[in-house]
Amino acid sequence: MSNLFVKQAKQYAGARPSYPPQLFQFIASKTPSHNLAWDVATGSGQAAKSLAELYQNVIATDASEKQLEFATKLPNVRYQHTPSTMSIAEVEQKVAPQGTIDLVTIAQGLHWFDLPNFYAQVNWVLKKPHGVIAAWSYNLPRLSDAVDSVLDQFYGSDTKPYWDQARRLVENNYRTIDFPFEPVDGADHTGPFEFVTETVMDFDDFLTYIKSWSVYQTAKEKGVELLGEDVVEKFKLAWGEDGQKVAKYPIYLRIGKVSDA
Numbered sequence: 356m357s358n359l360f361v362k363q364a365k366q367y368a369g370a371r372p373s374y375p376p377q378l379f380q381f382i383a384s385k386t387p388s389h390n391l392a393w394d395v396a397t398g399s400g401q402a403a404k405s406l407a408e409l410y411q412n413v414i415a416t417d418a419s420e421k422q423l424e425f426a427t428k429l430p431n432v433r434y435q436h437t438p439s440t441m442s443i444a445e446v447e448q449k450v451a452p453q454g455t456i457d458l459v460t461i462a463q464g465l466h467w468f469d470l471p472n473f474y475a476q477v478n479w480v481l482k483k484p485h486g487v488i489a490a491w492s493y494n495l496p497r498l499s500d501a502v503d504s505v506l507d508q509f510y511g512s513d514t515k516p517y518w519d520q521a522r523r524l525v526e527n528n529y530r531t532i533d534f535p536f537e538p539v540d541g542a543d544h545t546g547p548f549e550f551v552t553e554t555v556m557d558f559d560d561f562l563t564y565i566k567s568w569s570v571y572q573t574a575k576e577k578g579v580e581l582l583g584e585d586v587v588e589k590f591k592l593a594w595g596e597d598g599q600k601v602a603k604y605p606i607y608l609r610i611g612k613v614s615d616a
């Protein structure tokens with residue numbers, strides 16, 4: 356599915372939200388050391404750049420080379436293209452040796468993975484004890500009653516036939532995603548824990564954000580333009596006179612640690 360993000364990699368880099376400092380502080384407070392983090396499905400590095408402020412080194416991987424091209428380059432972040440399914444030998448070669456990583460993060464990506472295979476890699480590469488995995492997702496942003504209502508309608512009907520099954524996990528706020536890890540210290544469950552991120556958008560940014568959805572690309576490949584003139588007109592009317600609006604995205608975090616055994 357990483358192909359779905361290839362054609363709109365540029366839109367993706369410009370239109371997707373970054374994540375709030377509180378999220379990273381909470382996550383980083385759960386790993387006793389801060390040497391090495393692995394941001395999987397990094398896209399254009401939305402989470403990697405914040406991790407780079409809290410961890411000495413970050414390895415940021417993605418199955419799409421095109422996405423990585425648009426990532427912010429930083430001295431302590433190594434971007435690495437990987438196949439979408441890796442063997443343990445490939446993890447060792449492209450990511451890190453066994454038991455050396457403090458934190459694995461997956462921002463808005465876990466729902467696309469072959470989970471049993473991925474979790475085997477996570478268990479192999481995380482430090483034992485105390486290695487932490489943190490995965491979060493966000494769903495539709497909230498902008499204003501009028502825009503939200505058109506957006507919900509658009510999402511619930513126009514886009515529905517083209518979403519992948521995996522999207523259900525995002526709609527459920529990761530409540531139902533398989534997450535076989537132990538609660539981190541100070542918690543009695545693995546989430547979802549709720550955070551919120553905000554970004555300021557003008558109308559063009561908003562349309563670019565919709566174009567960055569994988570479903571937009573899927574529909575396009577089937578000959579369907581989801582943002583036809585009539586749809587754009589409805590959004591424009593709902594947007595009104597405001598030049599810019601604040602978009603608030605609720606974020607849902609699952610976090611856990613490997614078992615000590």
Ligand SMILES: C[S@@+](CC[C@H](N)C(=O)[O-])C[C@H]1O[C@@H](n2cnc3c(N)ncnc32)[C@H](O)[C@@H]1O
Pocket residue numbers: 356357358360371395396397398399400401402416417418419422437438439440461462463464467468469
């Ligand atoms: C929705 S984007 C999330 C990007 C970024 N982490 C963010 O927070 O915006 C999903 C990313 O997952 C990548 N991806 C999908 N399946 C993958 C896999 N099996 N292994 C690695 N990356 C994958 C895609 O190329 C895409 O960049």
